[in-house]
Amino acid sequence: MVTEDALRMLKPKTQPQRFQAAKDFLYGLTGYQFVRHAQEMKHEAESLFFIATMGDLVGIPVLPPIHALRLLPYFAPEIARWKRQLARSREFWEKEEYDLHGV
Amino acid sequence: MNALIAVVLGAVTVYLTYTRYARRIDRNVIQSDPKRATPATLYMDGVDFMPTNRNILFGYHFKSIAAAGPIVGAIVAATLWGWLPAMIWLIGGVAFMGWVSDYSAIVMSVRNEGHSLSAVAHRLISPRTRTILFLFIFFYLLLVAGAFVGIMATVMESQPRTHLGMILLVVMGLLLGQMLYRWHVGLIPATVITVGITLIAIMTGHASEGFFSSINEAFNALTGGTPLVTYFDPTLANFKGAEAKIMPSLLFWAVAISLFCYAGSVLPIWRMAQPVVYVGFWITALAMLLGLSGAAIGTITKPEVAQFQIPMFKGWSPEMGPAGVMPLWPMLFVTIACGAISGWHALFGSVGTARQIENEADMLPVGAGSMLAEFLLGMLALLAISVGSKGSPVAAFANGLGGFISVWGFPLDYAVSLAFAAFIVIVLVVTQLLFRVMRVTLTEWLGDMIPPLRNQHFASFVSIALAILLVMTGTWIYLWQLFGAANQLMAALSLLLVTIWLVSVGKNWVYAGIPMILMYVTTVASVLVTAYNLYFNVYLPNLAAGRMIPTVGSGLMVLVAILLVFAAVFIGIDGFRAFFKYLGKPAPSASRAAAKG
Numbered sequence: 058m059v060t061e062d063a064l065r066m067l068k069p070k071t072q073p074q075r076f077q078a079a080k081d082f083l084y085g086l087t088g089y090q091f092v093r094h095a096q097e098m099k100h101e102a103e104s105l106f107f108i109a110t111m112g113d114l115v116g117i118p119v120l121p122p123i124h125a126l127r128l129l130p131y132f133a134p135e136i137a138r139w140k141r142q143l144a145r146s147r148e149f150w151e152k153e154e155y156d157l158h159g160v
Numbered sequence: 161m162n163a164l165i166a167v168v169l170g171a172v173t174v175y176l177t178y179t180r181y182a183r184r185i186d187r188n189v190i191q192s193d194p195k196r197a198t199p200a201t202l203y204m205d206g207v208d209f210m211p212t213n214r215n216i217l218f219g220y221h222f223k224s225i226a227a228a229g230p231i232v233g234a235i236v237a238a239t240l241w242g243w244l245p246a247m248i249w250l251i252g253g254v255a256f257m258g259w260v261s262d263y264s265a266i267v268m269s270v271r272n273e274g275h276s277l278s279a280v281a282h283r284l285i286s287p288r289t290r291t292i293l294f295l296f297i298f299f300y301l302l303l304v305a306g307a308f309v310g311i312m313a314t315v316m317e318s319q320p321r322t323h324l325g326m327i328l329l330v331v332m333g334l335l336l337g338q339m340l341y342r343w344h345v346g347l348i349p350a351t352v353i354t355v356g357i358t359l360i361a362i363m364t365g366h367a368s369e370g371f372f373s374s375i376n377e378a379f380n381a382l383t384g385g386t387p388l389v390t391y392f393d394p395t396l397a398n399f400k401g402a403e404a405k406i407m408p409s410l411l412f413w414a415v416a417i418s419l420f421c422y423a424g425s426v427l428p429i430w431r432m433a434q435p436v437v438y439v440g441f442w443i444t445a446l447a448m449l450l451g452l453s454g455a456a457i458g459t460i461t462k463p464e465v466a467q468f469q470i471p472m473f474k475g476w477s478p479e480m481g482p483a484g485v486m487p488l489w490p491m492l493f494v495t496i497a498c499g500a501i502s503g504w505h506a507l508f509g510s511v512g513t514a515r516q517i518e519n520e521a522d523m524l525p526v527g528a529g530s531m532l533a534e535f536l537l538g539m540l541a542l543l544a545i546s547v548g549s550k551g552s553p554v555a556a557f558a559n560g561l562g563g564f565i566s567v568w569g570f571p572l573d574y575a576v577s578l579a580f581a582a583f584i585v586i587v588l589v590v591t592q593l594l595f596r597v598m599r600v601t602l603t604e605w606l607g608d609m610i611p612p613l614r615n616q617h618f619a620s621f622v623s624i625a626l627a628i629l630l631v632m633t634g635t636w637i638y639l640w641q642l643f644g645a646a647n648q649l650m651a652a653l654s655l656l657l658v659t660i661w662l663v664s665v666g667k668n669w670v671y672a673g674i675p676m677i678l679m680y681v682t683t684v685a686s687v688l689v690t691a692y693n694l695y696f697n698v699y700l701p702n703l704a705a706g707r708m709i710p711t712v713g714s715g716l717m718v719l720v721a722i723l724l725v726f727a728a729v730f731i732g733i734d735g736f737r738a739f740f741k742y743l744g745k746p747a748p749s750a751s752r753a754a755a756k757g
Contacts, residue, residue, distance in 0.1 A: 077215075078215045079215075081213055081215030081216045081219070082215045082216070082218055082219040083219065084216055084219065085215060085216035085217060085218060085219020085220040085221075085222075085223070086219035086220070086222065086223050086441070086445075087219075087347070087351070087438070087441075088347050089212075089216050089219065089220050090220065090223075090434060090438070091340055091347065091434070091438075093207075093210070094429065094430055094434060095341070096206055096207060096210075097207050098341075098430070100205075100206055100207050138204065138205045138206060141203060141205045141209075142205045142206075142207060145205075145208070
């Protein structure tokens with residue numbers, strides 16, 4: 058590990074890499090918050106859709122519509138993330154009021 | 161002394177602290193391991209837990225912690241004790257305590273599955289500590305909000321040149337939200353339009369001064385020039401004490417600011433709070449960037465704007481007349497908070513930033529790096545007040561910063577307008593966020609016992625009403641110091657938690673433990689001094705004169721001060737018990753494993 062670190066430090070940085078760090082920093086200062094919030098809004102909308110279609114997976118008594126099975130392959134990669142997100146929320150319908158959005 | 165030497169001193173402090181001390185602690189004590197999984201990678205949900213590039217996170221964290229604290233604190237401290245003690249505390253504070261607090265809070269959260277400070281307190285100390293911490297945080301936020309609304313209303317009433325810029329800031333913030341989230345305009349064109357228009361409005365603010373002065377006069381004419389409230393303020397007239405008057409125009413601006421904060425608190429965050437903060441960020445960043453570079457080169461090209469004007473040292477306990485006692489220890493150490501050490505950073509870092517750390521090697525550049533950048537902001541504020549000696553502390557700051565900006569060829573009037581706006585903007589945008597946090601904290605704390613507090617409108621109203629009551633006491637400097645003490649006490653409590661955690665996992669705790677003891681003793685002493693000043697110099701004189709509003713307001717401040725001391729003592733006792741419990745016997749294996757990751 059030490060050797061890897063040392064090698065990385067010794068390796069001369071090229072100009073584009075240096076500019077990349079500055080660009081990332083500027084992005085963190087400015088646009089990143091909007092991207093994060095857009096993701097939050099997307100996940101919120103997705104979460105409601107998941108509940109309406111796959112609510113039985115988390116114990117909400119909804120009758121899965123006929124389309125649910127056809128949507129399952131698209132849902133599958135997101136299910137674990139969705140469950141973790143739900144487990145941490147107070148109530149899925151009052152997110153906006155109680156979420157500080159990283160404030 | 162001139163500005164260039166101070167800028168060099170600041171840069172050297174940052175370099176030495178980071179390379180000679182912080183890195184060593186990171187390597188030898190914390191032993192950050194880039195191969196160890198962080199909560200962001202373990203629990204990624206795309207919302208709270210999200211692995212993020214270190215440079216992006218550095219920018220994000222810095223923007224989140226950089227608020228009005230380093231600016232206002234430096235202004236007040238330099239006015240009270242001179243520039244030298246303020247500079248020594250800024251340098252010493254950040255080098256031995258500030259970065260320790262910010263960095264360690266992030267480390268502790270990362271090694272404890274992304275848990276917040278209160279959750280770690282609940283696990284390592286006791287459930288009672290978590291509840292007390294909640295109460296503490298609410299009153300802490302109340303003090304910040306009161307201090308910020310107070311200073312904003314005063315500056316806006318006395319500086320009509322700032323009004324046009326502030327109104328346009330809000331309008332442009334709303335427009336930006338609409339453009340980004342509804343019209344899907346790109347960030348760059350939306351920024352150019354909204355920030356550009358706001359900047360023009362701010363820099364031409366002096367042209368609209370006459371119009372807004374006439375509005376203030378019209379409001380004051382409603383009562384025939386009679387003040388709404390009169391009270392005795394011992395901090396006025398250069399601490400000789402004087403009768404202060406709350407005119408209708410001041411109340412108008414306080415109510416206008418409150419309405420803005422209310423909207424920021426209850427509207428969806430994308431609609432108002434977030435875009436207004438973004439536009440405000442550009443205004444402040446631009447002023448600070450132009451100011452800092454202007455301070456450095458102004459020493460050579462325009463020496464008259466870069467020479468220190470205020471006294472170097474005004475004494476260990478300057479004569480305050482009826483304002484009571486203001487000893488350098490402990491009061492300096494709470495008057496300057498954020499540029500040296502701050503509890504807010506630890507609170508935010510443990511929840512907002514720690515959950516986005518992609519790699520343990522990023523904890524140091526993000527946590528310590530952002531704090532050191534914040535220190536530079538504090539240094540700039542100190543420079544600005546030190547060179548601009550004209551007018552009230554805020555006016556002196558604006559004149560000083562305006563002088564630095566004018567080095568770049570801007571007419572002085574325009575530069576001073578920008579400097580004034582930079583100050584108000586940073587306070588304004590932080591205040592609306594504070595009320596949002598206060599509302600949520602109030603609901604979490606008392607919502608079950610008092611169901612109406614679960615309503616966001618009612619909770620916001622209660623929070624704003626309490627803050628306005630504090631503002632009405634008029635003794636703004638005490639309010640600021642009480643806030644500073646609460647903020648520093650928060651930092652001490654976070655360091656206490658870090659110390660206990662370090663002991664519980666068998667690591668060397670000294671680097672966090674010594675700053676914790678120093679800050680704990682200092683801040684508790686400062687709260688007691690402020691409570692003494694408030695009781696004898698504000699509460700009793702106003703009570704004797706039968707003035708209800710300032711009596712209730714100052715009484716509330718004394719009560720809050722006592723509550724803070726009690727909360728700190730309880731947490732301290734529980735914390736020290738936990739410390740000695742873990743000193744001989746590390747934490748249970750399950751928690752230890754979790755803590756160690």
